[in-house]
Amino acid sequence: MNKCKICGQATTIIINFGKMPLANGFISNPNSKEFFYNLSLAFCPMCFMVQLKKTVKPEKMFHKEYQFISSTSQIMVSHFKEIAEEIINRLKNKKNPFIVELGCNDGIMLKHIAFRKINHLGIEPSQNVAQLAKRNGVQVLSKFFNEQVAKDIVEKKGTADIICGANVFCHIEDINSVFRGINILLKQDGILFFEEPYIYDIIKKSSFDQVYDEHVYYFSGLSINNLARRHGLQLVDMKHQEVHGGSMRYYIQKIAGTCPQSLRSKRCRRGKQKIELKKWLNKEKQMKLDKIEGYLDFKNKVNKICKDLKTLLSTIKQKGYRIVGYGATSKSTTLLNYAKIGRDLIDYISDNTPTKIGKFSPGMHIPIKSYKQFIKDQPAYALLLAWNHKKEIFAKEGNYRKKGGTFITYFPKVKTE
Ligand code: DWN
Numbered sequence: 001m002n003k004c005k006i007c008g009q010a011t012t013i014i015i016n017f018g019k020m021p022l023a024n025g026f027i028s029n030p031n032s033k034e035f036f037y038n039l040s041l042a043f044c045p046m047c048f049m050v051q052l053k054k055t056v057k058p059e060k061m062f063h064k065e066y067q068f069i070s071s072t073s074q075i076m077v078s079h080f081k082e083i084a085e086e087i088i089n090r091l092k093n094k095k096n097p098f099i100v101e102l103g104c105n106d107g108i109m110l111k112h113i114a115f116r117k118i119n120h121l122g123i124e125p126s127q128n129v130a131q132l133a134k135r136n137g138v139q140v141l142s143k144f145f146n147e148q149v150a151k152d153i154v155e156k157k158g159t160a161d162i163i164c165g166a167n168v169f170c171h172i173e174d175i176n177s178v179f180r181g182i183n184i185l186l187k188q189d190g191i192l193f194f195e196e197p198y199i200y201d202i203i204k205k206s207s208f209d210q211v212y213d214e215h216v217y218y219f220s221g222l223s224i225n226n227l228a229r230r231h232g233l234q235l236v237d238m239k240h241q242e243v244h245g246g247s248m249r250y251y252i253q254k255i256a257g258t259c260p261q262s263l264r265s266k267r268c269r270r271g272k273q274k275i276e277l278k279k280w281l282n283k284e285k286q287m288k289l290d291k292i293e294g295y296l297d298f299k300n301k302v303n304k305i306c307k308d309l310k311t312l313l314s315t316i317k318q319k320g321y322r323i324v325g326y327g328a329t330s331k332s333t334t335l336l337n338y339a340k341i342g343r344d345l346i347d348y349i350s351d352n353t354p355t356k357i358g359k360f361s362p363g364m365h366i367p368i369k370s371y372k373q374f375i376k377d378q379p380a381y382a383l384l385l386a387w388n389h390k391k392e393i394f395a396k397e398g399n400y401r402k403k404g405g406t407f408i409t410y411f412p413k414v415k416t417e
Pocket of ligand 1: 072327389396
């Protein structure tokens with residue numbers, strides 16, 4: 001029986017993707033031995049948390065050669081600058097504020113806080129990425145955050161006015177320990193906010209490639225509120241974000257504490273957050289995200305996308321056209337391995353991350369080449385594996401498309417653009 005990682009209740013499988021390699025397990029030698037695990041998504045009818053049935057040890061995923069660098073997308077660079085500006089605004093009347101960011105990656109957000117000499121601490125377990133953050137002037141602790149680390153931080157640096165994170169909370173299996181740590185580290189009148197891929201968008205778009213080893217949980221407002229209340233915290237606001245294929249930002253406070261005027265956002269002062277919160281929780285209930293019924297047709301939609309995509313790619317290939325993958329994303333590992341899309345269909349994947357170039361994609365071993373190769377080849381078709389950055393990429397590839405280059409996209413339906 002599969003037990004919920006949050007509340008221990010029995011969970012129900014939504015979809016089983018079968019054997020899967022690590023999403024960021026890009027390899028230098030296609031003949032080298034790869035680690036595989038069973039990728040299955042499950043739902044808990046008690047606390048409504050959507051989660052992986054089997055998880056991978058964090059040390060296997062986040063280590064000294066972690067391959068994902070946040071600043072490879074200009075849109076994300078501006079997005080994190082906006083987060084820093086929101087934090088600075090919230091803190092402007094606070095004396096000696098202290099901010100902690102979980103999963104600070106290369107310092108894409110905290111560098112703006114460090115620049116203003118505001119007391120901060122970035123927590124980043126992947127040592128190579130932590131080094132990049134340090135080079136950006138960020139104070140970094142290269143550890144996995146949990147209850148004990150929270151106690152150590154309080155001892156050395158005191159409690160925090162703001163704790164934040166982006167695309168990190170859903171990566172941590174022992175999230176109960178993280179929330180116990182939050183309760184220890186957060187000031188009585190402090191605020192926690194974090195943003196993660198949103199299960200509402202995943203179900204709506206059938207964007208199943210968001211499911212992979214690093215994403216242990218797939219949050220909704222309903223499941224986050226249940227999780228928060230288990231730890232003396234409460235969900236007080238939700239702000240939808242377009243980034244990363246549809247994300248939700250959750251704002252959480254201590255039930256006993258009240259967020260002071262100085263830490264409140266304008267929306268909060270005008271009481272707008274209550275309206276937004278209620279709107280999204282109602283939308284989640286309308287989509288039945290608190291019942292297994294809300295997930296029953298997900299598998300059929302996923303299988304239809306895979307079938308339609310393979311048919312389109314094979315037809316294009318039979319006509320003698322070249323197809324190149326655009327963006328060696330972690331998420332594309334699930335798509336390529338589940339749909340069995342390999343080098344027979346995709347010549348190579350173009351990527352702008354230096355450490356990925358020259359390597360091979362996990363499982364299907366499609367070669368990864370630099371963006372320069374894409375510019376040189378101008379392939380007839382590009383499979384948009386970094387679909388969550390479509391706006392930025394389409395803006396960048398205006399010429400490619402003008403000259404007849406065609407992108408293939410697949411959520412919510414397979415199409416050429
Ligand atoms: O949650 C996570 C998200 C935030 O980032 C992590 N677990 C892992 C990672 O997921 P991902 O690899 O799917 O993220 P991205 O941002 O969708 O990856 C984009 C990839 O595409 C990068 O390798 C960079 C590349 N890229 C490119 O070659 N040209 C990206 C853009 C925007 C481009 O123009």
